[in-house]
Amino acid sequence: MLRKIVVTTLFTALLPLAAHAEALFSVEGAYARAVPPGQPNSAAFMSITNHGDRDHALVSASSSVADVTELHTHTMEDGMMKMRQVEKIDLPAGATVVLQPGGLHVMLIGLKEGFAPDTQAELTLRFDNGEELAVEAPVKRLRMKMMNHDNHGMSH
16 A cells, blocks of 8 residues: 555656656747737747757747748848748757847738737747647837947047
């Protein structure tokens, strides 16, 4: 009887650890950028960690807040920053990849009514191994950092 209780207690205690160990991907710090009324597109940003020992990739995303959801990046071409769709976002084994303004991001195209600050943008991320991860990203107003326009010690 005591043995059964010990085994049951150990199993119950280790179950949450096993469930956590099963999670191959995790997301931290997800948010979507609030946009002015009438602006049809926005983007979502986050950090995605691949906890596995094999490389994987984020291959698509979908969202209830947009008609179309695509994976995008920014590149510098001919001295100009350009945004383009990418087929996938590589997630190296044991690494965290940051989706951030000016870099990789999830593009939300054709925003639907209700996409506003202080709401949640629901996203579903799909990975190359068939796994899906549901993410709730708060819609946040972002303030642009003002450049410091003093003369930085330069004389005129």
